[in-house]
Amino acid sequence: MVIMIHQMRAETGPTGATDSVVSWHIVRDADLTALCGRELAADAPLQDATRWTVDPDHNCHTCGALFLRETPYLPDEHTG
Template sequence: MLHQMRAEYGSGGPSAGVKIWHMVREGEQTAMCGREIDPGAAAKEPTDWGSTAELCCHTCGAVFLREAPYLPAEHQ
């Protein structure tokens, strides 16, 4: 399964900057924590998780780690 980081903006919208990053399964608009994400929100590669200046959603991170392969045998 492929994933993508998607931005959640604060009350000022995109011009106010990213409030928090969520993880979304490819092709979906609902974050792994259940929050609906704006279809036009900025996106990043899942490998950027945890390396942004903005916070990453703790719940999305926990669910993502359960789905993401981390052993060499799981990458096949």
């Protein structure tokens, strides 16, 4: 089984300023191409993929759907 490590990489505004995050995307490992196909800057801010639920209004919907398909569902993580 291949285990992929996902990260969130920011799409920044036209100036590239790290404080102007337009949207968060999911990338595999340290790739610069998001799951949705968007090319992202190498110096764009990164976050751990576990933060995907923190601010859903700023996340790429397509990346999120593809991320869920690549991430295993572990029932033990969802017990009450």
